[in-house]
Amino acid sequence: MANQDSNSDKVKGNVNKAKGEMKDQTGNLTNNKDLQREGKKDKVKGKVQEEVGNMKD
Template sequence: MKDNGTSDKIKGNVNKAKGEIKGNVNKAKGEIKDQIGNATDNKSLQAEGKLDKAKGHLQETVGKLKDGK
């Protein structure tokens, strides 16, 4: 049985999807923290939320780059 790279492509797509999913989760988590911090005047929580959002954007970008897009 020959493997013509199909399994590598599948693994690559899975890794890409994981990166994008993690990125989206962190962006959502960050947005929630940012909004709660803003509503409660908690600057520390707001800053943590902004950091999570930035981390999410980075993870999503890395996930997309793994696919070459």
């Protein structure tokens, strides 16, 4: 059961990192600082989720 939970956290983390990267890059292209900030926040959230998943292994 823990393995499934850890995989779920890792997948969610990767999704949030990818989503954050897209927002960050879009913000860079459009000079939208708020979108960049939101993207960076999503990337950090994703890294934390991924680490939680790693700790559950």
